[in-house]
Amino acid sequence: MNQSNLSLLSGCILxxxxxxxxxxxxxxxxxxxxxxxxxxxxxxxVIECDCNLVACGQLRNFSGAQELGSLVVASTWRGRGLGTLLTQHLINTATQPLYLECLGERLAQFYSRFGFVPISFEDLPQFPKTSGLSTLKSKFRFSQLAKKLLRVPVVFMEHRGNS
Structure with a gap:
């Protein structure tokens, strides 16, 4: 994905x-x-269109890693490239190794377009805690439990660069 190919809709700002x-x-x-x-x-x-918040996403900071999380595009604004633009912006903004967790194959395929690859829970980094930050693995532990016990289709992914 090349951000220069992406542009916001008229009336929208990132x-x-x-x-x-x-x-x-x-x-x-x-x-x-x-x-x-x-x-x-x-x-x-956030992406704001005509004074309304229509998309958001965050980069959560952990010890030695970041998580691309909470990415949402309002249902009435989906299919217009806003999720793609916001995802690419967050990747470009990341300053540490980047990970995410998502539900299901459809979302995993979406993120794979940006260079994310599925990894096992065991392959998540276990950095030592620093400056009060928890580890990414400890945050994803609940999702791993839900995946094992309740068969929730959680996919853990690591960003390995754009393809």
């Missing part, structure tokens, strides 16, 4: 989230049935 976006972000994530924990608005980027 920007860092502000404190005024906090409740809109929470509502979008909650309505998409995504993990409602660790929603730190300071880590979010």
């Amino acid at each position: 920007r860092k989230a502000t404190s005024a976006d906090k409740w809109s972000i929470r509502l979008m994530v909650f309505s998409a049935k995504l993990d409602p924990t660790q929603l730190n608005w300071q880590q979010f980027w």
